[in-house]
Amino acid sequence: xxxxxxxxxxxxxxxxxxxxxxxxxxxxxxxxxxxxxxxxxxxxxxxxxxxxxxxxxxxxxxxxxxxxxxxxxxxxxxxxxxxxxxxxxxxxxxxxxxxxxxxxxxxxxxxxxxxxxxxxxxxxxxxxxxxxxxxxxxxxxxxxxxxxxxxxxxxxxxxxxxxxxxxxxxxxxxxxxxxxxxxxxxxxxxxxxxxxxxxxxxxxxxxxxxxxxxxxxxxxxxxxxxxxxxxxxxxxxxxxxxxxxxxxxxxxxxxxxxxxxxxxxxxxxxxxxxxxxxxxxxxxxxxxxxxxxxxxxxxxxxxxxxxxxxxxxxxxxxxxxxxxxxxxxxxxxxxxxxxxxxxxxxxxxxxxxxxxxxxxxxxx
Amino acid sequence: xxxxxxxxxxxxxxxxxxxxxxxxxxxxxxxxxxxxxxxxxxxxxxxxxxxxxxxxxxxxxxxxxxxxxxxxxxxxxxxxxxxxxxxxxxxxxxx
Numbered sequence: 112x113x114x115x116x117x118x119x120x121x122x123x124x125x126x127x128x129x130x131x132x133x134x135x136x137x138x139x140x141x142x143x144x145x146x147x148x149x150x151x152x153x154x155x156x157x158x159x160x161x162x163x164x165x166x167x168x169x170x171x172x173x174x175x176x177x178x179x180x181x182x183x184x185x186x187x188x189x190x191x192x193x194x195x196x197x198x199x200x201x202x203x204x205x206x207x208x209x210x211x212x213x214x215x216x217x218x219x220x221x222x223x224x225x226x227x228x229x230x231x232x233x234x235x236x237x238x239x240x241x242x243x244x245x246x247x248x249x250x251x252x253x254x255x256x257x258x259x260x261x262x263x264x265x266x267x268x269x270x271x272x273x274x275x276x277x278x279x280x281x282x283x284x285x286x287x288x289x290x291x292x293x294x295x296x297x298x299x300x301x302x303x304x305x306x307x308x309x310x311x312x313x314x315x316x317x318x319x320x321x322x323x324x325x326x327x328x329x330x331x332x333x334x335x336x337x338x339x340x341x342x343x344x345x346x347x348x349x350x351x352x353x354x355x356x357x358x359x360x361x362x363x364x365x366x367x368x369x370x371x372x373x374x375x376x377x378x379x380x381x382x383x384x385x386x387x388x389x390x391x392x393x394x395x396x397x398x399x400x401x402x403x404x405x406x407x408x409x410x411x412x413x414x415x416x417x418x419x420x421x422x423x424x425x426x427x428x429x430x431x432x433x434x435x436x437x438x439x440x441x442x443x444x445x446x447x448x449x450x451x452x453x454x455x456x457x458x459x460x461x462x463x464x465x466x467x468x469x470x471x472x473x474x475x
Numbered sequence: 476x477x478x479x480x481x482x483x484x485x486x487x488x489x490x491x492x493x494x495x496x497x498x499x500x501x502x503x504x505x506x507x508x509x510x511x512x513x514x515x516x517x518x519x520x521x522x523x524x525x526x527x528x529x530x531x532x533x534x535x536x537x538x539x540x541x542x543x544x545x546x547x548x549x550x551x552x553x554x555x556x557x558x559x560x561x562x563x564x565x566x567x568x569x570x
Binding site for chain 2: 171172173174175177190192193194197198199200202203204205206
């Protein structure tokens, strides 16, 4: 890793944002809390165009949700006067929570996507300062049949493809939807994914997908961690098959993919729907290097006893070589690995519930 | 000219030039909704803090007119008379 670079780790929690920085990804400096007493469920770090912009979705229990951004690593923050994300009065809806802020690929500068509650996808073309509602998904005829999971009804993952105009959105509950035309039209893509909690366990949609990630080597290859079930698709979601064999459990919230190396992905299993703790209270990250054919259990540096869950967006990778892997627990512990998960160090502890983490390597 | 006094909670004061009280001229009765429209004129950020995009009062924002909670009156249709004091208060919420 470049000695002249700093890694920034943004930690969004139930009660504020913390920024951790490190020169070597092993020893970390933690900031004072930002946006204290505001929930921070969504963070994006956009490093395109030679600028590092941290985008933060905040939510005050009193004053509502908002998107703010900083171009100076958190020293100052800007909140657009009229708000970055907001429904029109005719939509009859109010923004509840920003679950996902996803900068698009290098080839689409300025484009940033947001996934929100109520279930909606938003697109910005000005670097995340103003977003427009994606009408194709908002007006989808399935809308009335999408449901709310425990955390609320949200589009929690938005994955634009770097290769073409396809976009995948994951929603709880509703499942995976795909657009092939840049977001104009959407179709469910859940064949092969079980929804054991519904009368028809193989519905066209209605699955409770917790997280999806796109393979770096083949953008048509995606991974999914579902509410029981770990899957991969080789054909952009047309068919999904289980890759859970070799894992201690097929339950969990996290799914990460390597930013460059095909076939490498990480999950953090929890025991079960009815027991949302690491299996046997032993926290571990599991990595596959062959697209889900086999898994390695990685736990060096992690506590021997941990009874807190890791939520769907509370894990991330950076773009360094080797790749850094980061995650935080509902118990407020945050861990970083500088070696693709082989070993971890504790970045922070005793924070509020960690809802999201994002990491980026920045100059200086 | 008569006026209506709006008391602003601490966390919203940065949005009203740091003031704890905003006095709005009022020589005729209006509604709480109409009062908020005038309070928020030129202050879109303040508007978003108090009401959501549908125009509804946010769940944990309370407004009192003459000491009475508008949720027990007519909500945003509650009348405000010249000379009234209107309080905007964050309710006790969260954990």
